[in-house]
Amino acid sequence: MRKIYIIGALACxxxxxxxxxxxxxxxxxxxxxxxxxLAIGNSLTxxxxxxxxxxxxxxxxxxxxxxxxxxxxxxxGAKGNFYQPLLHGDMGYPGxxxxxxxxxxxxGDTSIGAIxxxxxxxxxxxxxxxxxxxxxxxxxxIGVPGIRIADYPVDNYAMSNPYxxxxxxxxxxxxxxxxxxxxxxxxxxxxxxxxxANDVLGFATAGGQGDGSGNALPVFGNYYAGNDITPNAxxxxxxxxxxxxxxxxxxxxxxxxxxxxxxxxxxxxxxxxGLYISRQTLADSLTAFYASLNYVFHLGYNQFIVKDHxxxxxxxxxxxxxLLTTPLDSITCAAWGSFRAIPQQYVITTEELQQIKSAxxxxxxxxxxxxxxxNLAFIDMYSYMGTLxxxxxxxxxxxxxxxxxxxxxxxDGVHLTPRGYAIVANKxxxxxxxQYHSTITxxxxxxxxxxxxx
Numbered sequence: 278m279r280k281i282y283i284i285g286a287l288a289c290x291x292x293x294x295x296x297x298x299x300x301x302x303x304x305x306x307x308x309x310x311x312x313x314x315l316a317i318g319n320s321l322t323x324x325x326x327x328x329x330x331x332x333x334x335x336x337x338x339x340x341x342x343x344x345x346x347x348x349x350x351x352x353x354g355a356k357g358n359f360y361q362p363l364l365h366g367d368m369g370y371p372g373x374x375x376x377x378x379x380x381x382x383x384x385g386d387t388s389i390g391a392i393x394x395x396x397x398x399x400x401x402x403x404x405x406x407x408x409x410x411x412x413x414x415x416x417x418x419i420g421v422p423g424i425r426i427a428d429y430p431v432d433n434y435a436m437s438n439p440y441x442x443x444x445x446x447x448x449x450x451x452x453x454x455x456x457x458x459x460x461x462x463x464x465x466x467x468x469x470x471x472x473x474a475n476d477v478l479g480f481a482t483a484g485g486q487g488d489g490s491g492n493a494l495p496v497f498g499n500y501y502a503g504n505d506i507t508p509n510a511x512x513x514x515x516x517x518x519x520x521x522x523x524x525x526x527x528x529x530x531x532x533x534x535x536x537x538x539x540x541x542x543x544x545x546x547x548x549x550x551g552l553y554i555s556r557q558t559l560a561d562s563l564t565a566f567y568a569s570l571n572y573v574f575h576l577g578y579n580q581f582i583v584k585d586h587x588x589x590x591x592x593x594x595x596x597x598x599x600l601l602t603t604p605l606d607s608i609t610c611a612a613w614g615s616f617r618a619i620p621q622q623y624v625i626t627t628e629e630l631q632q633i634k635s636a637x638x639x640x641x642x643x644x645x646x647x648x649x650x651x652n653l654a655f656i657d658m659y660s661y662m663g664t665l666x667x668x669x670x671x672x673x674x675x676x677x678x679x680x681x682x683x684x685x686x687x688x689d690g691v692h693l694t695p696r697g698y699a700i701v702a703n704k705x706x707x708x709x710x711x712q713y714h715s716t717i718t719x720x721x722x723x724x725x726x727x728x729x730x731x
Contacts (some may be wrong), residue, residue, distance in 0.1 A: 304346070306353035307715030309529045314347055314355055315417055315465035316340035317456065317523060318533075320692060321701075322420025322471050323440065324361075327376070327391075328689040329369030330422060330440060335361050337695035337725060340418045340469065342702035346717050347467070360411035361418040362444035364403045371404070371439050373397035375688035377681075377730050383610035391681075391688040407444035415463050416444055419455070425475040427507040429453045429515045431500050453515070456522050468523045468530035469705065471658075473516065473640050476507035477633055478538055478691075484600060484622035485586050485629030491636055506636045513643045520647045531654035531709055534641040536662040539598060539633060542680035543690035544625065545666075547599040552579040552614050563615060567592075581614035584621040586629055591618075598625035601680070601690045654712035661704050671700060672723050684727045695725040 316322050316338075323330060324338030335341070338361070347355035364370050373394040380390035408414055421441045428434050428451075435441035435448035435455075442448050446458045480487045487493075487504030496502050501511070523530060538544065554560045554576055563574040567582075572592050580593045593599075603623040607613040613620075625633070641659055648655035665685060668677040676697075677683045680690055685697035693701065699722040706717045 302716045304349045304718045305716045306350050307713040309713040309715060310353040310466040311347035311350060311355050312353060313463055313465045314344055315459060315463055315468040316420060317468060318420040318471040319424050319475055320422035322418065323422050325422045326687040326692045326694065327374040329372055329374035330364060331367045331369050331374050332364045333367050335363055337698055338418065339698045339702040342699050342720055343705060346706060346720060349718060359417050360415060362407040362416055365400050368397050368400060369394060371399065377728065383606040413462050419459055423475060424452060425507060426472055426512050426515050427476055427501045429519060453518060456519060460522055460526060464526055465528045468528050469533065470519060470523060471533040472519065473535045473644065474538060476512055476640060477535065477636050479503045480506045481538055481625060481633050484624055485626065486622050489629055489632035506632065509639050512640055516643055517647055520651055524651055529653065529713065531656055531705055532644050532648045533656040533705065534644045534659050535637050536658050537637065539630060540663055540666050540678055541691055542678055542686050543601045544598045545678060546601050546680040546690060547603055549593040549595060549597045549599055550578045550580050552581050554579060566616060582618045583624045584618045586621060586626045588621060594627060597627055598630065599623060654708045656705050656708040658704065681728055688728060694727045696722050696727045699725045
């Protein structure tokens with residue numbers, strides 16, 4: 278997914294209760310075979326977290342957790358090692374990961390929040406082509422941060438994506454050819470596909486500064502701009518092709534749909550009514566300033582002043598979204614959202630929100646149809662991750678979609694913590710067991726950490 282810069286907020290994690298996991302049925306493969314597992318996807322599959330890729334995140338990816346559970350199956354369970362294009366350390370690649378630290382403000386005070394890892398130094402070895410320890414240099418996890426379904430037919434794609442460039446067989450070939458190569462090499466018996474989020478997310482994280490109509494045209498060749506929503510026909514053609522390649526040698530698998538990205542902390546942490554007025558004189562000044570527009574301000578929380586998707590200055594309306602990338606100092610000390618409008622690249626308007634939701638629904642319909650047509654497990658992550666908005670209790674721990682304190686999302690507000698990835702893996706296991714009559718054991722998510730504090 279796209280590179281994200283974040284200013285954090287004061288936070289602390291809830292403590293864990295002692296886990297209670299009761300295994301009543303031995304793990305069995307059911308109607309599937311898990312001996313050779315291939316994970317296909319984007320940054321969520323790669324284990325991306327805290328605004329970067331680093332080895333601890335990779336080792337806590339949901340495919341790693343799935344493989345470990347597949348390996349507990351005696352007959353037709355996973356064998357050997359699970360090979361990922363691992364980095365050398367935890368500094369972050371290609372930029373620093375986010376950690377919890379002290380954040381200064383324009384008022385001269387400090388608070389606890391998300392900062393770049395102090396002392397970051399790029400490791401030159403991480404940029405080199407990855408050589409797997411697997412047979413024939415096989416990589417079992419080919420999740421590529423940033424990749425879209427729209428990118429799969431694009432020649433030379435890996436030349437412009439450093440994550441793909443590290444391990445692709447031939448960086449001049451399109452991702453579809455890379456997938457062909459991996460399938461022909463590994464001969465997977467089981468696979469997962471979690472793709473499609475970036476075909477919507479780029480438009481959303483750009484504040485709707487792209488073509489959200491679903492009718493975007495390629496900017497050159499068959500390449501679509503990163504902040505455009507992928508056309509429906511393009512998404513269907515190449516998603517179906519990915520599934521066709523993955524199943525070409527008889528493998529069974531699971532297709533995971535696109536979460537509702539507008540419910541994740543990146544879009545929900547700063548509310549549209551986040552303009553807090555503590556003095557009546559300020560409320561009166563703002564009311565007088567916007568008298569020609571009939572905006573009335575009062576003590577307490579008010580709707581921010583924003584620029585909409587047409588560039589018009591207006592008061593936001595409930596339900597519109599302010600991005601986590603919005604510079605907080607500009608709100609605090611430069612009067613953004615009050616006497617000055619928050620620029621449109623930091624705002625998702627009602628119209629843009631509808632475009633995002635409509636595209637997500639269209640793409641998820643395609644994913645579901647592919648699962649039915651190919652008799653594959655369908656994992657409804659849209660509904661499941663949406664429950665985090667209201668909050669869920671899992672193994673004695675409460676989770677929600679709050680930034681930092683929610684427990685499941687990492688410091689970039691988009692990707693997951695190790696514990697969050699374990700929760701996702703359990704949802705996938707549930708769907709696999711249902712589809713293939715297997716009895717794969719659920720993961721004890723309490724073994725894995727959320728956000729770490731100094």
